[in-house]
Amino acid sequence: MGIEDFLAAIPWEKIIIQTVNGIVTGMILALIASGLTLIFGIMDVVNFAHGELFMLGAYIGVVVMATSGSFWLALVIATLVIALLGAALQITTLRPLLGRDPLTTILATFGLSLVLQNYALWQFGPVARKIQEPFTGYFTLFYLEYPWYRLLIAALSAGIIGAFWLFLKYGKYGVWIRATTQDRVMAQAMGIPVPWVHTGAFAIGAGMAAASGVLFGPLVGVNHAMGVDWILKAFIVVVVGGMGSLGGSIAASIFISLLEAYASIWVSPAQAVIVSFVVLILTLLFRPTGLFVPTPK
Amino acid sequence: MSKRSTTVYWTGFSIILALLIVAPLVLPEFWRRFVTEILIWGLLAMSSDILIGYTGMVSFGHSAFFGLGMYGAAAALLMVKPPNLWLAILYGLIGSAAVALFVAYFSTRLRDIYFAITTLIFSQIFYVIIFTWTEVTGGENGLSFRRPPLAIPGLFSVPFSSETLHWFVLAVVTASYLILRRITQSPFGMVLQSIRENEARTRAIGYAVERYKMVAVMLSGLFAGLAGVLYAIQNRFAAPDFVYFLVSGETVIFNVIGGIGTLVGPIVGAGFFLLLREAFSRFFTEYYLIPVGVIFIAMVIFMPQGLLGFMRRWLNQ
Numbered sequence: 001m002g003i004e005d006f007l008a009a010i011p012w013e014k015i016i017i018q019t020v021n022g023i024v025t026g027m028i029l030a031l032i033a034s035g036l037t038l039i040f041g042i043m044d045v046v047n048f049a050h051g052e053l054f055m056l057g058a059y060i061g062v063v064v065m066a067t068s069g070s071f072w073l074a075l076v077i078a079t080l081v082i083a084l085l086g087a088a089l090q091i092t093t094l095r096p097l098l099g100r101d102p103l104t105t106i107l108a109t110f111g112l113s114l115v116l117q118n119y120a121l122w123q124f125g126p127v128a129r130k131i132q133e134p135f136t137g138y139f140t141l142f143y144l145e146y147p148w149y150r151l152l153i154a155a156l157s158a159g160i161i162g163a164f165w166l167f168l169k170y171g172k173y174g175v176w177i178r179a180t181t182q183d184r185v186m187a188q189a190m191g192i193p194v195p196w197v198h199t200g201a202f203a204i205g206a207g208m209a210a211a212s213g214v215l216f217g218p219l220v221g222v223n224h225a226m227g228v229d230w231i232l233k234a235f236i237v238v239v240v241g242g243m244g245s246l247g248g249s250i251a252a253s254i255f256i257s258l259l260e261a262y263a264s265i266w267v268s269p270a271q272a273v274i275v276s277f278v279v280l281i282l283t284l285l286f287r288p289t290g291l292f293v294p295t296p297k
Numbered sequence: 298m299s300k301r302s303t304t305v306y307w308t309g310f311s312i313i314l315a316l317l318i319v320a321p322l323v324l325p326e327f328w329r330r331f332v333t334e335i336l337i338w339g340l341l342a343m344s345s346d347i348l349i350g351y352t353g354m355v356s357f358g359h360s361a362f363f364g365l366g367m368y369g370a371a372a373a374l375l376m377v378k379p380p381n382l383w384l385a386i387l388y389g390l391i392g393s394a395a396v397a398l399f400v401a402y403f404s405t406r407l408r409d410i411y412f413a414i415t416t417l418i419f420s421q422i423f424y425v426i427i428f429t430w431t432e433v434t435g436g437e438n439g440l441s442f443r444r445p446p447l448a449i450p451g452l453f454s455v456p457f458s459s460e461t462l463h464w465f466v467l468a469v470v471t472a473s474y475l476i477l478r479r480i481t482q483s484p485f486g487m488v489l490q491s492i493r494e495n496e497a498r499t500r501a502i503g504y505a506v507e508r509y510k511m512v513a514v515m516l517s518g519l520f521a522g523l524a525g526v527l528y529a530i531q532n533r534f535a536a537p538d539f540v541y542f543l544v545s546g547e548t549v550i551f552n553v554i555g556g557i558g559t560l561v562g563p564i565v566g567a568g569f570f571l572l573l574r575e576a577f578s579r580f581f582t583e584y585y586l587i588p589v590g591v592i593f594i595a596m597v598i599f600m601p602q603g604l605l606g607f608m609r610r611w612l613n614q
Contacts, residue, residue: 046410096598102410103355107553108597110546115590122584232421232542235414243411270429277422284403284415 242290
């Protein structure tokens with residue numbers, strides 16, 4: 001068997017299709033994970049309820065779509081409503097825990113996630129809802145009719161993350177957020193209202209989760225348990241990417257989604273998840289600070 | 298610990314034990330089963346208290362140990378004829394020990410939040426494997442089997458009734474409590490508590506902190522596996538739902554509600570949680586987690602010591 005036979009045996013078409021798929025899911029994951037990382041970086045809170053905010057965002061998208069019929073309106077309203085909800089949750093549950101052991105915040109947000117998930121089940125029932133995609137064009141990718149909408153998701157997610165990055169870099173409140181992340185006490189001393197920066201950052205993270213929920217809604221049905229899968233993936237991503245590192249989580253999101261997409265050429269998608277577990281284990285073994293961050297001194 | 302305080306402690310212990318022994322004789326069938334279940338979940342929560350309360354590591358992966366205990370028992374009961382109770386326990390412990398070794402090796406490299414997240418993800422690995430490996434584990438449907446008789450080889454063999462099952466579970470849980478209590482008061486347990494208080498200093502004194510942590514995780518996993526075996530015997534099935542991380546979350550909830558670092562607190566927490574679930578599911582049906590979750594959050598904020606936290610010092614004497 002020569003090298004040509006080997007090259008011919010590689011399913012190039014499938015690999016290219018899965019590359020596109022992997023990038024699309026990777027961008028959605030990056031949108032969720034960057035909110036999670038932002039919240040962790042600024043206030044040491046591992047937000048267990050992040051997947052639930054994603055899920056509730058998708059549901060609000062469903063409701064707004066049903067009443068107004070406009071996908072874009074649904075995207076904006078869901079983002080704003082969940083951002084407000086996030087701010088309210090942060091003020092009521094997380095603010096009293098400021099300064100306590102970070103582990104208590106895992107417990108509190110785990111409680112939140114139980115409440116929100118069961119609330120969604122109660123309010124919307126166990127049957128999956130569908131969001132209509134804003135347009136239904138296709139283009140031909142080898143033997144597949146590939147929907148344009150999927151590429152739009154990737155582009156929009158990239159746009160939101162890019163805007164968020166610019167905001168952090170140049171916006172006044174973005175600078176506040178970065179300052180608070182670096183040194184909470186110093187930021188307070190410089191007159192930055194740290195508690196409100198925390199609330200604002202949580203709201204932004206929640207809004208980003210909601211936006212990705214609405215964007216992702218048309219690909220699969222919206223149901224009350226969809227948040228759980230994503231929060232677990234996002235946890236893997238933030239550990240692999242290096243906790244608190246925005247760039248690291250984005251790189252890790254795409255990396256892991258690509259690997260899972262390639263793996264699902266050969267095994268079922270349920271088993272392809274194991275690939276990301278393996279990546280996690282290898283990361284913990286050889287680079288516990290994260291794959292995509294500079295080596296700490 | 299003063300002599301009088303010791304007497305009070307053991308008197309209290311004996312009274313509660315006596316009440317639990319009498320319980321199945323006076324309670325109706327439903328509550329009899331309920332108390333047995335509290336004891337089993339209490340054992341799971343108590344095993345996790347070794348990590349949360351004594352070593353200061355919050356494990357979100359106890360469902361893996363519990364679940365592998367269940368599946369280990371299932372393997373013994375399905376493969377070996379006639380079904381043997383002690384073999385089920387042995388297989389369950391081997392299963393959970395193997396998982397615990399794996400989890401301990403990798404996750405003890407990390408601390409605090411990272412430890413919590415990695416244990417959570419590790420338990421999901423086992424969930425995915427069990428869920429998708431249908432030929433061996435029965436996949437989504439799980440495995441069902443017959444309950445083994447309560448037997449001591451060569452002496453006697455009687456089928457379990459709900460009373461004898463309760464007493465058997467009570468004996469195992471009481472023994473586990475006494476063993477765990479002894480362990481937490483031993484020099485080993487003291488090192489674990491010093492890791493909780495100040496890890497860097499413990500290392501500086503010269504203790505191999507990682508090794509102690511690994512042993513703590515494995516110990517905790519073994520007792521969690523024992524709880525899994527008991528649950529499998531009580532319910533005559535093993536299902537992937539019990540490997541799912543929500544079970545781990547509930548274990549942490551039991552600990553926080555009951556009071557961490559007390560060993561009995563988690564049992565009380567399990568009882569309180571199951572009672573709340575029972576009470577609320579009459580009004581909210583399957584949405585009982587909404588009020589229970591709110592109560593849990595309120596307890597995290599306003600009562601971080603839990604129900605029994607105020608007597609922690611006394612219970613650990």
